[in-house]
Amino acid sequence: MTPRHLAPLTGTRRRTAIGATGAALVAAFALAGCSSAGPGEAVTTLDPDEHVSISFTFWGNDVRAALYDEAVAAFEEQHPNIDVKVLFLSPNDYWEKRQIEASGGGLPDVVTMDLAYLRQYSESGSLLDLEPYLGSIIQTDAIEDQVLSAGVVEDTTTAIPLSTNSxxxxxxxxxxxxxxxxxxxxxxxxxxxxxxxxxxxxxxxxxxxxxxxxxxxxxxxxxxxxxxxxxxxxxxxxxxxxxxxxxxxxxxxxxxxxxxxxxxxxxxxxxxxxxxxxxxxxxxxxxxxxxxxxxxxxxxxxxxxxxxxxxxxxxxxxxxxxFLKASQMYSIAANSDHPAAAATLIDFLVNSPESGEIFGTNRGLPASATARDAADLDELSQTIADYEASIAERLGDAPPxxxxxxxxxxxxxxxxxxxxxxxxxxxxxxxxxxxxxxxxxxxx
The missing domain is CATH 3.40.190.10 (Periplasmic binding protein-like II)
Known part of the structure; x- marks a missing residue:
């Protein structure tokens, strides 16, 4: 390929910021006491007349938090029956808090997931099987199969990639x-x-x-x-x-x-x-x-x-x-009382043009073509998008x-x-x- 020059860069809602909860986790930790019990039958329809409240958590800084405030406000405007409580942490504290929640079977409804931890939380039974929601609530046509496969652990989809890198x-x-x-x-x-x-x-x-x-x-x-x-x-x-x-x-x-x-x-x-x-x-x-x-x-x-x-x-x-690596992903907690509402939020944050326009590449290059097309890519982001398109013939399936x-x-x-x-x-x-x-x- 012909390389492109990358020019130098120029350049509160119900959000709850949670403080540090102790020493940072080491990379290999055991999730103790996580129950694997999920709902006996997946609820894949959303009653528009039923008012529900779900929780959503992510890692980041105040800039990303402000973007999520804007995105959640747009989501709630489209879905006035779903109330979203937003929780965020710094990257250093995020996984320690998740471990404490998982050990008690109390993860938030929607969890921002990282590939490095996906197998640990999936094998512990902390995450919901998303297969019943794919193509019904969570649209997947705009996401490459190679990217979607990154959220599969032992033939079970437990996470949806929202951004990619290579x-x-x-x-x-x-x-x-x-x-x-x-x-x-x-x-x-x-x-x-x-x-x-x-x-x-x-x-x-x-x-x-x-x-x-x-x-x-x-x-x-x-x-x-x-x-x-x-x-x-x-x-x-x-x-x-x-x-x-x-x-x-x-x-x-x-x-x-x-x-x-x-x-x-x-x-x-x-x-x-x-x-x-x-x-x-x-x-x-x-x-x-x-x-x-x-x-x-x-x-x-x-x-x-x-x-x-x-x-x-x-x-x-x-x-x-x-391969295209999922740089961030969304999962639903196995203990969620409102999985259909949680899936609806995931679909909006991954696929909607509104989400693509709000976040741009703050979370990485959008995995969904719908969100990516709506994103305003600066020169650097456009170069990365062009690069990932240029290596198509070298792209294989995501590794296990x-x-x-x-x-x-x-x-x-x-x-x-x-x-x-x-x-x-x-x-x-x-x-x-x-x-x-x-x-x-x-x-x-």
Missing amino acids: WGMFLNTTLLAEIGVDGFDGGTWDDYYTWIGEVSDAASAKGIDAWGGVDPTTRIENFELQLRAEGANLFDEDGTPGFDEERLAEFWNSVADQRADGQVAPQQRVAEVQPLTAFDAALTASDATWDNTGAGFLGNLGEGYEIELVAPPLTEEGGKDL VPIVGYGSLHEKFRELGEELNFGTITVDEAVEQFFTEMGVVVDQ
């Missing part, structure tokens, strides 16, 4: 021009590793404190993409890994030469600029990550920088490595919903990658440690 590669074209090297224009992962080295060597020769990129093998997502291109998943539905020790060692060894020659950003320099990433701090000319991080990159880089979004490398020709405890494995992978770059561990030692951790998580 893995991409950002290039700092301003920095590349200063270094005097063209941007990465496609190829295999080995081609990309070679390009990183060329950029780093050129920057060093000019005395520029920059590198072609960080070590790509510190990110489990890059490993997952390579596995998907080969026809495997990172983890299958039952938790079986799609790789063995030899394949993981091959991945971590693939950048060994660049590490040894100092051609990837040194881990010490990466640590020095935190909480910024190396790309945010203009230490690297490329970064493979989720496409919705572009606004943050531009904001942190500041005026004078331009970036491009291109497709990541692909080694297996015709491989379906990429992450296994319980995936968050801890994600963090372990990152930590081991950093140790490899510090030179404090060998690849064989890293592989052994990861498989030990994986065995604990998968068997729990």
